[in-house]
Amino acid sequence: MADEYPKTGKTLYLNIIWHQHQPSYLDPEQGQLRGPWVRTHGTKDYYDMVAVLESWPDIHFTVNLTSSLLFQLEHYYVERLKPYIDLRKNRINAKKYFAEWGGRTDPWIDLALKPTGDFDKKDLGYLLTDTWNAFGVSPFILNRFPQYARLKEKFDQSGVEGLTEQDRREVKFWFYAANFDPLFLESKIKLASGSTLNLTDLIERRSEGTFWAKRSITEEDCNRIVVEAYKILAGVVPLHKKLMYDTTTNKGQVEIVTTPYFHPILPLIYDSDLARLCQPEHPMPGRYYFPQDAEVQVAKAVEYYKKKFGSAPIGMWPAEGAVAHDIVAVLAKQGIQWIATDEKILANSKPPGQPKYYPYALYAPGNASHAVAITFRDTELSDKIGFVYKDWNGEDAAEDFIQHVLRYVPSENEPDRLLSVILDGENAWEWYKYDHDGKGFQNALYRKLSKLHETRQVVTTTMTEYLQGNPKRSIPAHPIESLPKLEWLWPGSWINANFDTWIGQEEKNRAWGYLLMARQDLAYSGLKEPNPAGRVPKRETKAWYTFRAWESLYTAEGSDWFWWYGTELSRVPGEKPFDRVFTTLINYVYKFAKLAKGKMPKREFPLISDGTFLSSLTKQGSMKQSRNDLVSVVFQCDARKMNVPASLYIVGNLESLGAWTPNKVRLYDDGSHGDAQAGDGVWTLEVRVPHGTEIQYKFTNSGAEGNWETGEEFPGEHRRIIVDNNPGDTVVLRDRFGTM
Numbered sequence: 001m002a003d004e005y006p007k008t009g010k011t012l013y014l015n016i017i018w019h020q021h022q023p024s025y026l027d028p029e030q031g032q033l034r035g036p037w038v039r040t041h042g043t044k045d046y047y048d049m050v051a052v053l054e055s056w057p058d059i060h061f062t063v064n065l066t067s068s069l070l071f072q073l074e075h076y077y078v079e080r081l082k083p084y085i086d087l088r089k090n091r092i093n094a095k096k097y098f099a100e101w102g103g104r105t106d107p108w109i110d111l112a113l114k115p116t117g118d119f120d121k122k123d124l125g126y127l128l129t130d131t132w133n134a135f136g137v138s139p140f141i142l143n144r145f146p147q148y149a150r151l152k153e154k155f156d157q158s159g160v161e162g163l164t165e166q167d168r169r170e171v172k173f174w175f176y177a178a179n180f181d182p183l184f185l186e187s188k189i190k191l192a193s194g195s196t197l198n199l200t201d202l203i204e205r206r207s208e209g210t211f212w213a214k215r216s217i218t219e220e221d222c223n224r225i226v227v228e229a230y231k232i233l234a235g236v237v238p239l240h241k242k243l244m245y246d247t248t249t250n251k252g253q254v255e256i257v258t259t260p261y262f263h264p265i266l267p268l269i270y271d272s273d274l275a276r277l278c279q280p281e282h283p284m285p286g287r288y289y290f291p292q293d294a295e296v297q298v299a300k301a302v303e304y305y306k307k308k309f310g311s312a313p314i315g316m317w318p319a320e321g322a323v324a325h326d327i328v329a330v331l332a333k334q335g336i337q338w339i340a341t342d343e344k345i346l347a348n349s350k351p352p353g354q355p356k357y358y359p360y361a362l363y364a365p366g367n368a369s370h371a372v373a374i375t376f377r378d379t380e381l382s383d384k385i386g387f388v389y390k391d392w393n394g395e396d397a398a399e400d401f402i403q404h405v406l407r408y409v410p411s412e413n414e415p416d417r418l419l420s421v422i423l424d425g426e427n428a429w430e431w432y433k434y435d436h437d438g439k440g441f442q443n444a445l446y447r448k449l450s451k452l453h454e455t456r457q458v459v460t461t462t463m464t465e466y467l468q469g470n471p472k473r474s475i476p477a478h479p480i481e482s483l484p485k486l487e488w489l490w491p492g493s494w495i496n497a498n499f500d501t502w503i504g505q506e507e508k509n510r511a512w513g514y515l516l517m518a519r520q521d522l523a524y525s526g527l528k529e530p531n532p533a534g535r536v537p538k539r540e541t542k543a544w545y546t547f548r549a550w551e552s553l554y555t556a557e558g559s560d561w562f563w564w565y566g567t568e569l570s571r572v573p574g575e576k577p578f579d580r581v582f583t584t585l586i587n588y589v590y591k592f593a594k595l596a597k598g599k600m601p602k603r604e605f606p607l608i609s610d611g612t613f614l615s616s617l618t619k620q621g622s623m624k625q626s627r628n629d630l631v632s633v634v635f636q637c638d639a640r641k642m643n644v645p646a647s648l649y650i651v652g653n654l655e656s657l658g659a660w661t662p663n664k665v666r667l668y669d670d671g672s673h674g675d676a677q678a679g680d681g682v683w684t685l686e687v688r689v690p691h692g693t694e695i696q697y698k699f700t701n702s703g704a705e706g707n708w709e710t711g712e713e714f715p716g717e718h719r720r721i722i723v724d725n726n727p728g729d730t731v732v733l734r735d736r737f738g739t740m
Contacts, residue, residue: 018425282504321494366646394440
């Protein structure tokens, strides 16, 4: 195609964000990753998605690397394999590796290094029959490796016994090779880590685009493919650092951002009752209200990012684009300047009718010093890359993308526009039928955007470049305070503009019940939450077991477990593998807490997908519904005779009341959180506490967090109550602001 586009207006700024994420596959019981997908996407997507920019210097975009992904990649692959690898010989010392880390990376590393003739039943399960097995690639990828495809056909026809030892050896080899980006198979590549990858002596690309082994695969080849995979994985972080955008020099092509540490749906961790606003017809579990956990998840991500990249992140992609106005202060406190989500969230926010091609300023309720910029993705265009273009020729798909983008070029007298395209950068490419790993589309797109950059019709940028400006690329600054203001942000995610993928269905709600029970038990165990910025304590000490208990809990707060629960998903691998990880994490909260000498009740949590949850509640006297373990306390503060600029807040001696930090925990007058009537001037909050809890509290009005100046005028005095009601009861406390 000609790549000629007549100029129609001023510059349109295009903000592309690739989201790279894998959940934690760690089995805390075995100390091993249960899935290989960090490694397979690492060799197929995480390196080459960024490396392609070295051919297109005018293209800038953003990559989101989640902490759970990076930690697994670096800790379980790079750090554990490095001591045993000889890069000069392209060989890993399998004997020494097994002595130290056998059974503690992912099982398919062990399979590659173990002689195929020694495989036992468990090994063959990993290789061929378990939910995650070595044929776990898309049919389009499989067909590009005909020898691999024939092995699958043979297995489908004759089962495990129908495969010879050599067949099984080739299966484990191809499971690695088929998950390499095609560039790694067809040419010699100098990697950012300094090592060189070259498989051309072993694999050839034929004219029709298929890949073949040049000779019979040996155990030495399987050992070598582990080393080649290691080289790519070891280069992922160095490559991102090499191309990382530097705000002080305005050099670099890639802005790197992060997500709350274990990829939680942050609004639901902050307060699960926020889902009642966007899902009023759905049944909800007991309220999960732990704003302090939301802060920990963000703080841990920021600290980990600093360790990996040497500076704090400027932007953050909330997991699944899940946002709510309530979390703005949590993000701003950690220095986050911008976030992003879907345009359907904007359509439901206030004021209504705002266009998606502008970023907006979002201020924390009652605190003008806490503000972030927020951008909203073009849903249609983002979804085209993920779900539509897979059936197109790469050139045609790229041209369609460009024509869509050009519809938003502003006229000369209009304000600058920023069009955002945001999607997963790892899952779509293996489903591109005519375009191996999406390479044709990506290169055609960046070529066309480079031509548009020359004429200044479309300039790719990152959010930070757009906000701060980049004189070297003639991008003016657009400070947060200059952006149009959103008055209120609708709570929801980039899926359906609500949270129904994670809450509001029977199995999902059961998982929230598990999590709530474990969180409440841990809160009253006497084990204090670790400092998010602190070091990991010495192994097998009380401090270490405490750390592990909280870490298991925070991991269980991740979004991925809830995503898989429910009957609406029928795709492979199904919910069972994730259910096992989730319930193991919950059970290990108790195991680690008890080893730390915490006061924990005796509980056992069965698999949710086995359908034994409800019966276990009645059969195990120790395991009761979490709502019935506690007393519900409803705080009502009458402020009908006073001005409330933003919100009333409650402050008290409990963590759920801000632990004496004023203007941190807000009350509601919108019909949610126990509020009886929206807009009547009576502000409400509902919390649940154990029988016998002493509560001390008072109220503040619309001030900055930590500032007492807007509080009630009786310093040193607090309202006080001892909750002596029975578990399951509700206590309503009716107060008037400023009156004891």
